[in-house]
Amino acid sequence: MLRGAALRVTRPRVAVLGAVHARPHADTDSIIRAVRTELPTVSHQAVYDSLHTLTAAGLLRRIQPSGSVARYESRTGDNHHHVVCRSCGTIADVDCAVGDVPCLTASDDRGFTIDEAEVVYWGLCPDCSTATDTGSPTDGPERNRHG
Structure with missing residues (x-):
């Protein structure tokens, strides 16, 4: 490489x-x-x-999702996105929406030639969702026990 x-x-x-x-x-x-x-x-x-x-x-x-330190990954060149857990900070890859590169079609490109889109989805990971459903406390994003 x-x-x-x-x-x-x-x-x-x-x-x-x-x-x-x-x-x-x-x-x-x-x-x-x-x-x-x-x-x-x-x-x-x-x-x-x-x-x-x-x-x-x-x-x-x-x-570098909002509120997080810089992170690195080896998956490059495919314009994928990320989902971030609001509770523990776990980050997972999410493929671009299916179809004809909708991720790169802006409603108004302002004259730019767009070659990448950065989308971050936020929510709770399965572990934190389960902990919240059972009333257990979570650790907060600064801990990041999964990612």
Whole structure:
């Protein structure tokens, strides 16, 4: 993948790619912890630089739902969207609406050539929905126990 994107293959880049592939929608701290299991002495800066380079090359996608820290995923190039749990912060992929690219058809494009749409659906994940139905408290989005 790295060579295909005309990037030099380095151990931090390979480790970061692996961590993001294994943990979709992971935040930077989670990625650093995962990379350090493979490369214990890797610096924060090396991981940040790798995330930036891999995102700029289109190998990773950076998302940042409102009220959340930046997160990274390896699913790129398909204009999918996300659903976010208001309670625990879990994030899941949602495919674009079916049919003729309705996600990219704005009511008024204001002269722009639109190539991507970002839609975020909000609600409660199944675990939090069940907890709410039974009256159990939830942890709040800052905890993010699932994603």
